[in-house]
Every structure is written in C-alpha cells, then in structure tokens.
Amino acid sequence: MFSKSCEYGLRAVIFIAQQSHLGHKASLTSISQAVDSPPAFTAKILQQLVKNNLIDSSKGPKGGFFMAPEAMKNLTLEAVVSVLDGDSIYTNCGLGLKQCNDKKPCPLHFKFVAIKEELQAMLQNTTLIMLVNEMNLDRFHLKR
Amino acid sequence: MFSKSCEYGLRAVIFIAQQSHLGHKASLTSISQAVDSPPAFTAKILQQLVKNNLIDSSKGPKGGFFMAPEAMKNLTLEAVVSVLDGDSIYTNCGLGLKQCNDKKPCPLHFKFVAIKEELQAMLQNTTLIMLVNEMNLDRFHLKR
C-alpha cells in the first residue's frame, strides 16, 4: 500500500508527535529504536519531512526532531504520505494503466475510485494531535 | 497497491475472459498486445494462473489461454490477486508492522481495517463474467 519509506516516515512522525507532546525532542537514535527502522534510512526520510516543513529539527547536543503544538493540530497523515509517496495511491489506476479516468476508465475504475477516496478522506481527517490523544489510551504500539 | 505482476495478471485475465466469452482462445501474443504488457513476463504470470487452475491453456497451433463458461462465473478478482500477490494487501499493517492486530494494534489499525475489508469485499464480489458483461457497454479499456 505505502512504500517502506512512507511506512517508516509515518511511524516516525507519530512518535515525534508523541514526544513533542511531552515536551521532548526526539533524536534520530531514539526514533529508529522506538519505531524499529534503520537509522540511516530513517534520517533521509526525516530530512525530506523537514525540508517540506512538516516537522522541525535542531542540531547539536539536545537537538533532535520535533513539532510545534500548532503544527501537530494541522499536520495530517495525508500530508506525510503526500511528501513521501506523492498522490499516486489515490490517482493511479488499480490495474496500472497510465490513462484511466472517468472518461476513459478501466473496467474496475469506478469500483476503485470509491475505495481510494475513502482512504484519502481517512488520511486527510486524521491529524497528529488526534493520534497522540488516542495513543494515551496506550493499547497501541509503533514497533515490530 | 498491487504488484506489476498482479496488474498485468488482472488485465490479462479480463481480456482472456472477454475472448473466451466470444469463443476464442487468446494467445500470449494477442494478450500482451491487448493489455500492453511485456510478453515474456506475462507468460510467467499466466503460467502461475494456469498452475493454480484459475485459467486453462492449450499448446500448439490454435492453442492459447482460455476459460470455461462456468469458471468465468466462479472466478473472482480476489482469487487472481490471491495467487499473484497473496493476501498481504488485506492482512498487512498499513504502517508496516509485523505484529498488528485487534489485540495489539498500531495507531491506525482500526482505520485501515475498514478500508481493507471494503477492498477485499469488492474483489470477492466481482466475477469475471460480471466484468465481461459490463465491458459490452464498451466505454472501457485495458490498454495504456
């Protein structure tokens, strides 16, 4: 469904949000341990998110990745997916055709559209702060 | 969403069903032209489908791939996806965790379950004969 990069990115962002909510910055090391992802690879992914202003970072001792409280309210999963995987999940044809749309559809086009719209809506309607609040119920995990 | 193999396989199967409905066998050449897929690669995919008895084939001149009318009524897209991609689309965690289930869920588990079940239901409820009949309205295409 998502690329590995996107999976790691989503897990990392959720962890960073958790930590930011507690007033902590998250170092690369702590992130890749918490979400069980390869550190160097995770670094690249986080760099992309920083460059696109989805999250913040600071260098040096006591540095790390973090999010401002406001950012957490506004940042959706959809934004993360969009940066890391583009919008191909929503727009690409389920059968892999390059030209597939309402005018010139593949046989499954309309069936897929419904499902993809639901996925997109779910990602758009889920903000990081929502997840952080739900996670306080802590039945949830991000690792393995 | 699906692997390339699965995309080609689905397109090929739909074309074979169309042709079988018209009483024709579909040669590898005709299939890969009709659905715009690499012939040798498509051959491998079709071999898998034959081996799993989703479609039939015959060798020699006038040979090719085909489906019995009954098979067409029973064969679902889900069966094709299952052979080519396994059930990972339905069962895998959206965040890539190996252990993610109702008991020990990732933060997005329940949101994803709903969407994946819908996808699975759609594939299970769509038989090849249904597609062939709809395709007679011929606004639909399988190529490019």
Next chain:
DNA sequence: TCAATAAAGGACAATTTTATCCTATATTAA
C-alpha cells in the same frame, strides 16, 4: 510424418527500492 505454432520453464539481466557508509556542518554545554 513434418513443419509451424504455442505454452513451459530455467537462467540471467536491468531497474527500482531499500539500506548503509562516510564526511561535512551546525549547535550546545562545559
């Protein structure tokens, strides 16, 4: 029976995705 046609399948090649390594640069605290 022979030639042509077509699928079966093993070996291998290219491409894309995933992942690592290493150096540079910035920042903090002592």
Next chain:
DNA sequence: TTAATATAGGATAAAATTGTCCTTTATTGA
C-alpha cells in the same frame, strides 16, 4: 574554545521486483 552530539547529504551497496532470452515440450494441420 573545545569536545561531544546531532542533523545534512553525497556516494555506494544490497535486495527485491521487473523484465528478457533461449531451449524444451506439446499439439495441430497439411
């Protein structure tokens, strides 16, 4: 100001997926 810590980013490497090539085997029709 220096040592330690941490992100940034280029160059490579490994693994998985996608795709090709070539030989074998089966079947049909003349």
